[in-house]
Amino acid sequence: MLRPALLAAALLLPAAALAEETKEIGHVNTALTNMGLTRSHQIVIERFDDPKIEGVSCYIAQARTGGLKGMVGVAEDPARFALSCTATGPVKVSEAARRSEKGERVYESATSLFFKETRVHRFLDEERNVVVYMAWSTKLVEGSPYNAVAVVPMR
Numbered sequence: 001m002l003r004p005a006l007l008a009a010a011l012l013l014p015a016a017a018l019a020e021e022t023k024e025i026g027h028v029n030t031a032l033t034n035m036g037l038t039r040s041h042q043i044v045i046e047r048f049d050d051p052k053i054e055g056v057s058c059y060i061a062q063a064r065t066g067g068l069k070g071m072v073g074v075a076e077d078p079a080r081f082a083l084s085c086t087a088t089g090p091v092k093v094s095e096a097a098r099r100s101e102k103g104e105r106v107y108e109s110a111t112s113l114f115f116k117e118t119r120v121h122r123f124l125d126e127e128r129n130v131v132v133y134m135a136w137s138t139k140l141v142e143g144s145p146y147n148a149v150a151v152v153p154m155r
Contacts, residue, residue, distance in 0.1 A: 022048045022107070025059065031066070041066040048107050050122060052097040053131055055089035056152050060135060062109065062118060081118055083135040085150040091131065093154060099124050103134070129154045 025047050029040035042064045050056045062081040098104035103121035110117055123132040131154060136147040 022046050050106050052094040054092040055087055056085055056091055056131060057088045058085040058133055080146060081135055083133060083148040083150045085133045085152050087152050091154045
């Protein structure tokens, strides 16, 4: 049986479950909280590689809430982010990459304790020979989720 503290810790860790490796590239503090006694509000930049598209790395910048709630993992992060993807070598599409109008989820990150995530889906536009990545938030804001798009040529 899991101890309550271990279960809580597992729930509070940000998840980047689909990308094989997610690496924090850096962050900037955007506002000091509690006179510097707790973690400041931040914008964090992370890199992930698409597991089924060789030669592509994506970078996502997301706001992270600071303060005591942010420090213990119960804060709700804003549903705002930026996405950029680039070819880091020859782009090779795996045969296992899903080719459909619904795309395939390649990244997700929890942005609140319950029910809110940032997700990145991959789409293949083989007519134009590009890979399209769309980041979106599962939280609806005024009836629509925040979203961003990045495109990488398959040359």
